Amino acid sequence: MTLLSTRLLPSITAMAVIVIASNILVQVPFTPFGLGDVLTYGAFTYPFAFLVTDLTNRWYGPAKTRQVVYVGFAVAVVLSLVLADARIALASGTAFLTAQLVDVTVFNRLREGSWWRAPLVSSSLGSALDTAVFFSLAFVGTDVPWVTLALGDFAVKMAMALVSLVPYAGLMNAMKPSGALAR
Template sequence: MLNTIDNKVVVKIALFHITVIALANYAVQFTATFMGYHFTWAMFVFPLIILATDLTVRLSSQANARVIVGIAYVPAILISAWLADWRIGIASGTAYLVGQLLDITVFQRVRERAKSWWPAPLLSTFFANIIDTYTFFAVAFYQSADEFMAANWIEVASVDLGFKIVVSVVLFLPAYAALLNFLGRKTILHTR
C-alpha cells in the first residue's frame, strides 16, 4: 500500500475530476425523457469521478483521495460557473465535496470489513450518488429561474439517481474491476 503518490499523478487525477465535473455540469443543462421520466445527460458522465476516487483510495489512501478532492474543488466550481452559471457552479462544488468525502469514508470502512473487492465500490457509489445527486439538484434548481427545473427538480434528480446507480452497477463496477486488476498488476500493489 502506498502512503503517498507522485505529485504529477495527484495533479492528473485532480484534472480528471475537474474535467468530468465540467462535462457533467454542461450536460445537466440538457434534459431528455425516457418512458415519461425526465433526466439529464450528466448522469452518464459524473459516475466516472466516483470510479476514480474509489481506485485512488484502494490503490493509494483515503488521505490522497481527500487531497485530490480538495485540489479539484475550487477549479470545478469556477469552470462549472463559467460553463453554466454561478448557481450550478456552487451546487456542483457543494455536491462534489460532500459526495466525494462520503464516498471516501464509506469506501474505506466497507473495504476494511469486506472479504471481496466489490462491496466497497458498490456501497460507496450508491451512497455517494444519493448525496451528490440530491444536494446538486436542490442547490441548483430549488426555486430557480429555470421554470421547468424548479418545478421538476425532485423528479429529474430521482430519475438521474436511478440511472446513475444502474449505470454504475452495469458499466462502472465492471470497469472498476478491470482497472483495479490492470493498475494493481502494473503497480504491484496489494489490493484486498
C-alpha cells in the same frame, strides 16, 4: 512536485473534466425516449467521478484521494463558474465535495471486504447525497421539474454504479497500491 503527487494528476484531471462536463450537461435535457422531463445528460457523466475516487482510493489510500477531491473540486468550481450557470456551479461544488468525501470514508471502511462492496456501497451513498444536495440547491424555487429530474438522475447513477464495477474490476489491479495507505 513529488512522484506521488505527479501520479495523482490523471485522477485530478479526470475529476475536473467529469465535473465540468456534468455541470454543462445537467442543463441539457435527455430527450430520447421522451425522457426530457426526467433526465439530463449530466446523469450519464457524473457517476464516473465516483469511479475515479474509488480507484484513487484503492491505489493511494484515503489521504491522497481527499487531495484529489479537494483539487478537483477547486478546479471544477472555478471553471464551471465560467462555463456553466453560477447557481449550477455552486450547487455542484457543494454536492460534489460532500458526496465525494463521504465516498472516500465509506470506501475506506469497506475496502478489506469483497472487491465490489466498497465501490458499490460508497458510490451508492455518495450518489444519493450528491443528488439530494445538488438538485435542491440548483433548482429549488425555479420552474425546473427538479424532483423528477433528481429521481431520474439517481436512477441512472445507481445503474452506472453497477456498470462501473466492470472498469473498476479491470483497473483496480492495473497499479499496485502505493505502500502503506495513509489514513
